[in-house]
Amino acid sequence: MKIIGLIIALTTGGFLVYAAVDFPDWADPQSPASTHVSPHYIEKTMEETSVPNIVTAVLADYRTFDTMFETTVIFSAAVACFFILRTFLREEERRERLYRHVLTGVTVRVKEGGKIPPSDDFERIDDSWIPHDLIIKTICRLLVPFIQIFALYVVAHGHHSPGGGFQGGVIFGASIIVLAMSHDLRTVLQRIGEKVVGVLCAMGVLLYAGTGALCLLLGLNFLDYSALAPVLGVGPVMARSHGILIVEIGVAIAVTTAMVWIYNNVSSRGKYDEGL
Amino acid sequence: MLWQLDLAILTLVVIAAVGALMVKDLLGAAILFGAYSFMMCLLWTIMGAVDVAFTEASVGAGVSTVFFVAAVFRTTRRTKD
Numbered sequence: 001m002k003i004i005g006l007i008i009a010l011t012t013g014g015f016l017v018y019a020a021v022d023f024p025d026w027a028d029p030q031s032p033a034s035t036h037v038s039p040h041y042i043e044k045t046m047e048e049t050s051v052p053n054i055v056t057a058v059l060a061d062y063r064t065f066d067t068m069f070e071t072t073v074i075f076s077a078a079v080a081c082f083f084i085l086r087t088f089l090r091e092e093e094r095r096e097r098l099y100r101h102v103l104t105g106v107t108v109r110v111k112e113g114g115k116i117p118p119s120d121d122f123e124r125i126d127d128s129w130i131p132h133d134l135i136i137k138t139i140c141r142l143l144v145p146f147i148q149i150f151a152l153y154v155v156a157h158g159h160h161s162p163g164g165g166f167q168g169g170v171i172f173g174a175s176i177i178v179l180a181m182s183h184d185l186r187t188v189l190q191r192i193g194e195k196v197v198g199v200l201c202a203m204g205v206l207l208y209a210g211t212g213a214l215c216l217l218l219g220l221n222f223l224d225y226s227a228l229a230p231v232l233g234v235g236p237v238m239a240r241s242h243g244i245l246i247v248e249i250g251v252a253i254a255v256t257t258a259m260v261w262i263y264n265n266v267s268s269r270g271k272y273d274e275g276l
Numbered sequence: 277m278l279w280q281l282d283l284a285i286l287t288l289v290v291i292a293a294v295g296a297l298m299v300k301d302l303l304g305a306a307i308l309f310g311a312y313s314f315m316m317c318l319l320w321t322i323m324g325a326v327d328v329a330f331t332e333a334s335v336g337a338g339v340s341t342v343f344f345v346a347a348v349f350r351t352t353r354r355t356k357d
Binding site: 026053055056059154162163164166167170171173174177181259262263266267269 | 323326330331338339
């Protein structure tokens with residue numbers, strides 16, 4: 001089986017290399033890709049959409065239908081992860097839970113039905129609990145707000161610099177995952193619950209598709225943002241720029257929550273009890 | 277861009293890719309895959325595709341490595357084959 005796989009991989013690679021010879025030279029101005037629509041984008045993007053970053057304009061305006069379904073793909077991935085991994089069944093042989101006395105560091109093992117002494121100083125800890133590390137916890141807690149600010153900047157500044165909904169959303173999701181890894185899963189679930197994550201993930205896609213449907217209702221093509229001009233109170237060119245920002249926010253919400261959703265399911269084996 | 281630097285990064289990409297396939301320890305494979313993504317990110321930057329490089333750095337080298345580590349942590353660390 002391994003040899004067959006190797007033969008298939010080598011043959012495919014050989015064909016790829018063989019086909020790559022026919023490619024136009026790198027940055028060749030006469031290549032088909034550079035002569036067909038690229039000149040239009042490079043010359044007209046600024047006057048048609050007033051977005052300096054051509055990549056963002058192409059991604060979220062000229063080719064916005066593709067991007068909408070890319071967002072849908074990420075949403076479907078998160079939903080698939082949820083359906084495969086999430087288990088609502090309660091286990092029969094209930095394991096003991098571990099509690100740690102914060103002041104003394106003593107760990108208490110509580111069997112099923114048992115109770116801990118009535119005190120606020122006990123905190124629940126995971127089975128695979130790694131000893132309390134003050135440095136990691138503090139540094140991560142300090143870093144999270146800065147990561148989130150940077151993520152918002154990446155989303156909002158996608159018109160002018162590299163970035164946009166996907167990257168900003170992933171960075172924002174990473175900040176929440178950092179919190180889950182440095183503390184535990186329950187800390188994150190207290191702040192952003194499972195239902196909120198699921199609903200927000202769908203809302204992000206809905207915001208994108210809803211913007212398109214609004215354009216349709218206002219009398220232009222699906223996702224033609226210049227239809228939003230009367231609603232936003234700006235000219236049609238500025239409306240395209242604002243429309244890009246609206247859908248990028250939708251993408252960012254969907255991607256952020258998709259990342260958190262997948263991480264929660266994978267790291268807790270779908271039980272949402274004990275994380276990584 | 278210097279062609280020597282280009283070649284060095286390309287070599288590292290191939291080494292990381294082959295290493296991620298060959299190594300028996302799945303955690304090591306996840307880390308090597310992260311290194312592969314990071315080297316690809318550098319290559320995109322060299323080729324001038326900054327947006328793609330940004331996506332590769334955040335998705336490929338960042339979050340997907342975390343997903344791999346979480347999955348390895350919740351299953352087994354050794355491969356069967």
